[in-house]
Amino acid sequence: MKIWLNRASVPVGLCVFVALLAQVPLLHNPTFYFTDDSAAQFLPMWHRLGEQLLAGNWPPLLDNDAWMGGNLAAEALFGVWNPVNLANYVLVAGLDDLALAATVVKTEFLVLLALGVYLLCREYGAARWAGAALAVALPFGGFTLYFQASTWVAGLMAFAWVPYVWWSARRTARGQLYAVWPFVFGALCVTNGNPYGVLGVCAVLLGLLLEFWLRKDKRAVYRVLLVGGCVAAVVPLVFLPLLGASTVGLRTGKELFNLGQLVPAFTDLLNLSMPSHLPSIRTFNPNAFRMTVPATYFAWFVLPLLAWLDFGVLRRRWRELTAAFVVAGGYLLLSLGPSNLWMFRWPLRHVESLFLALAVLTAVLLSAGLRTDRLRLRILATGGILLLSGYLAFAAWPKISLRHLFSLALLAGLTALVVLAARRGGRWTGRLSAAVLCGGTAIVLLLQTTWQPYNADVAGYRFPQSTDQLHEQFAKRYRGTTVQIADRGLPGPNGENRDLLFGNMYAAAGVPTLTAYTGMGFKPLHKALCLTFYGGTCRKAYPALFQPTESGRSLADLLRVETIVVQRSLFTTPEVKAPPIPGAKIEPDPLAGLPEPSYPPVVYPGWRVEESNDAVTVLRRIQPLEWSEGRLSQVGAGVRIEADKMAGQRTELVRFSRSGPVESKAELTFARLNWPGYSATVNDQPVAVRNGPAGTVVVELPAGVRSGELRLHWDPPGFKIGIGSALAGLLAALALCVVQFRSRRRTAGDGRFGGFR
Known part of the structure; x- marks a missing residue:
């Protein structure tokens, strides 16, 4: 001892x-x-x-x-x-x-x-x-x-x-x-x-x-x-x-x-x-x-x-x-x-x-x-x-x-x-x-x-530290899925701490937001709203939210947006575009055809101004969204939704029925990003999942099905392979331990564990 x-x-x-x-x-x-x-x-x-x-x-x-x-x-x-x-x-x-x-x-x-x-x-x-x-x-x-x-x-x-x-x-x-x-x-x-x-x-x-x-x-x-x-x-x-x-x-x-x-x-x-x-x-x-x-x-x-x-x-x-x-x-x-x-x-x-x-x-x-x-x-x-x-x-x-x-x-x-x-240390030299x-x-x-008390070579965010303060300051004001039309690099009278947050800080505040930090990104949504990796946007993201998509509904509806926060300085400060990188491929601007927005922002039908100050204007949806327990945002003609519930973040269950002719397919759109790995079944039969506007998830109800349950589920690519491989690695390591243990017993007394024989 x-x-x-x-x-x-x-x-x-x-x-x-x-x-x-x-x-x-x-x-x-x-x-x-x-x-x-x-x-x-x-x-x-x-x-x-x-x-x-x-x-x-x-x-x-x-x-x-x-x-x-x-x-x-x-x-x-x-x-x-x-x-x-x-x-x-x-x-x-x-x-x-x-x-x-x-x-x-x-x-x-x-x-x-x-x-x-x-x-x-x-x-x-x-x-x-x-x-x-x-x-x-x-x-x-x-x-x-x-x-x-x-x-x-x-x-x-x-x-x-x-x-x-x-x-x-x-x-x-x-x-x-x-x-x-x-x-x-x-x-x-x-x-x-x-x-x-x-x-x-x-x-x-x-x-x-x-x-x-x-x-x-x-x-x-x-x-x-x-x-x-x-x-x-x-x-x-x-x-x-x-x-x-x-x-x-x-x-x-x-x-x-x-x-x-x-x-x-x-x-x-x-x-x-x-x-x-x-x-x-x-x-x-x-x-x-x-x-x-x-x-x-x-x-x-x-x-x-x-x-x-x-x-x-x-x-x-x-x-x-x-x-x-x-x-x-x-x-x-x-x-x-x-x-x-x-x-x-x-x-x-x-x-x-x-x-x-x-x-x-x-x-x-x-x-x-x-x-x-x-x-x-x-x-x-x-x-x-x-x-x-x-x-x-x-x-x-x-x-x-x-x-x-x-x-x-x-x-x-x-x-x-x-x-x-x-x-001179003698026996105390080491100590x-x-x-x-x-x-x-x-x-x-x-x-x-x-x-050098701080690293000035990186971004110097000054976010609130208290999660209770964040909840009090933002969660009570910005309810439901929130889109922030803002740029972190622009000046404002209130800074980032009273009305605006960037990166993943809305996660700590308990506010669902499209403008989160990402190291991965998602191209369709990025192009639709010119989102940056830290959660900033361009000014044209505001009208882009309300333009009719190929499905007939606006992105604000398809994404189930309930709150929009518009930064004043983004619209009142002259826009400065970064020079192109020499040799880099120049991508066409997907929002080039949209009208130049103004401030105060245009209030579209179905929305109202919740609050406005010298830094931001906050808009709220007037009518509550349907299907509050899930993420369903649009259904095809003749489809009646009886229930839509989430079973965790990765699974959603929808019970539906159809009226009238059912010879043709019908589509359901979900306020989810169609990451690779989604699958869907209707009454246990596989159905197609495809990209909708801005990369939302669209599931096709097959022709001839009048009612039933849709199960939408996501697993990461290689999910089962990865788990099986990791378990195989663990089992192999344990097997090697067994070999070592047996070898050790055979070589007891030499002070070694022995090897893999």
């Missing part, structure tokens, strides 16, 4: 320390973890997903009230098959403050990441103090903190599992761990739905294959291959819906080009220890030529301690460190570009995986102890490295020279303390070194979040 507690003390202390450090950014910016995509996309939808789970809707694959953003299976990044994610969504639904919820969940994954890095470093023989130092540093690297933790949280949630996959797969290959563990960690990584996580799993498994092949350990190679196959079986469950929906999605091209956006230069990666360095990387702002955050920063001690490390360790152990070299080399190349490589955009996203491999190598080097011979030469070398780092930071932005000078002085002082601990290394990381974190 005492030995176990002694072993657990370092990882437990590490987790507590990282959790405390995760609160440091909040000292200068209380909404640090609630910005950009975290505010517009993730947190509000997490809240909606948590509510669905609490209501018994599992798995939450479809949210009709989010429209273009409602195909949760195809959006993938919400990780609806990941049990850890789902537990967190329930937690978020129970918290009123979205910024607080973001802090809790992101702190959890920063801690998970730190513990995974520690276990991985220990697996490669690093000392506990060295592994802890790198485990504390990596979660607070510039990109991980300012991009993944602050905004692109799906990347953080996937990346946090990669060290566990690496650690568990290597231990399994060596016969020290049951095969179910790398499968579990691999499945947790894959089911997050982030392709960068899948790439990370592939990279570490490839590295391990090469490592054990070079060590001529065929049995270990077979183990890695078998474990990799089990994890790969989970991939169809997550990504087949994405591929299936790509036929109607907006992001369907296989891209290979370089615009230079978020592409770091080699000198930026070289200066990974300078706290004040702001890399000269092109961001989303076309007028910016440098970043506002230290995105390529890794750890303060990596470069300053280079002259004191014994690199002979890497030469002597190169075979068993092959995986780390492979991962580092591969991600170094990916980090340098191109900007768009298939579904992998913005090479800066690869930097943290590069740093993970460097963390393993650095921990191994530190564990061998610092060399303190040739003291004068090493001091001169360290001075040269620091001066070069300082110059690169100065060259990137001379205006903040005082910060660069302070950073140089800090690095020099901390490095001297580490060297002093190595020379003293860990104290300086981890303490230095904390000081640098405090400095950086003081100098």
Whole structure:
């Protein structure tokens, strides 16, 4: 028991320390973890997903009230098959403050990441103090903190599992761990739905294959291959819906080009220890030529301690460190570009995986102890490295020279303390070194979040944080399906917080809306109302709602719209069209023939002005819609609806009867988007489902059927294949465990689990 507690003390202390450090950014910016995509996309939808789970809707694959953003299976990044994610969504639904919820969940994954890095470093023989130092540093690297933790949280949630996959797969290959563990960690990584996580799993498994092949350990190679196959079986469950929906999605091209956006230069990666360095990387702002955050920063001690490390360790152990070299080399190349490589955009996203491999190598080097011979030469070398780092930071932005000078002085002082601990620490060398290394990381974190309290390279949403406030402010005013005719980039006297919301914030407010955030998109609806990915529209979307469609009804009727919110400044500000991208295909404007709308908006028959102020005009439908329990919006002539009810988000049941002749077909239109995967039956006989106006679902009642029940159901493309494949992967992993267990019994006493024989 005492030995176990002694072993657990370092990882437990590490987790507590990282959790405390995760609160440091909040000292200068209380909404640090609630910005950009975290505010517009993730947190509000997490809240909606948590509510669905609490209501018994599992798995939450479809949210009709989010429209273009409602195909949760195809959006993938919400990780609806990941049990850890789902537990967190329930937690978020129970918290009123979205910024607080973001802090809790992101702190959890920063801690998970730190513990995974520690276990991985220990697996490669690093000392506990060295592994802890790198485990504390990596979660607070510039990109991980300012991009993944602050905004692109799906990347953080996937990346946090990669060290566990690496650690568990290597231990399994060596016969020290049951095969179910790398499968579990691999499945947790894959089911997050982030392709960068899948790439990370592939990279570490490839590295391990090469490592054990070079060590001529065929049995270990077979183990890695078998474990990799089990994890790969989970991939169809997550990504087949994405591929299936790509036929109607907006992001369907296989891209290979370089615009230079978020592409770091080699000198930026070289200066990974300078706290004040702001890399000269092109961001989303076309007028910016440098970043506002230290995105390529890794750890303060990596470069300053280079002259004191014994690199002979890497030469002597190169075979068993092959995986780390492979991962580092591969991600170094990916980090340098191109900007768009298939579904992998913005090479800066690869930097943290590069740093993970460097963390393993650095921990191994530190564990061998610092060399303190040739003291004068090493001091001169360290001075040269620091001066070069300082110059690169100065060259990137001379205006903040005082910060660069302070950073140089800090690095020099901390490095001297580490060297002093190595020379004079004796039996306390490891603990003293860990104290300086981890303490230095904390000081640098405090400095950086003081100098750069928020990431100005991404969208700075200022949404309300309280879900109770959102319900009070919006749900009581905007009832039923709501269309917002607005543009986030336009000024307004009340901003976004009183009358307008963008992204998925209406999901947190409990308002069904066509203008939700989407990473996938839906082309027919996008073209019909010129919708943007964050929920904005053009001004002609207003008259487009009321134009008769080929079915004779307006889109407002077919989509069951009950509330329309019209932004004043969208109509009173001169329209500025972005210049076309050179070489890009110019699509015809589907709304070109519509009249130019005016403000105040024309009030069409059946509608009235509910309220109007200096920011918006809100219009409401006068008469209530029929079939309030379902999403049916139009029926063919002679069809009488007796009942229309939804059985969850994916299924709808309609009881009908027909009067008069029934020799011809009749159509029912539903206020649903016709995502690939819909099927319908009438009295248990399959019937056709097709696209209606704006991509709505249209079902044909067959000729000759006078009455019966229509069942409309949606499953994501590859739904059954994905579930079967994932279950097969799990069963295979369990079978491997049985083989290991039996092998262990045959080889009892040698301290190993044995292999797959």
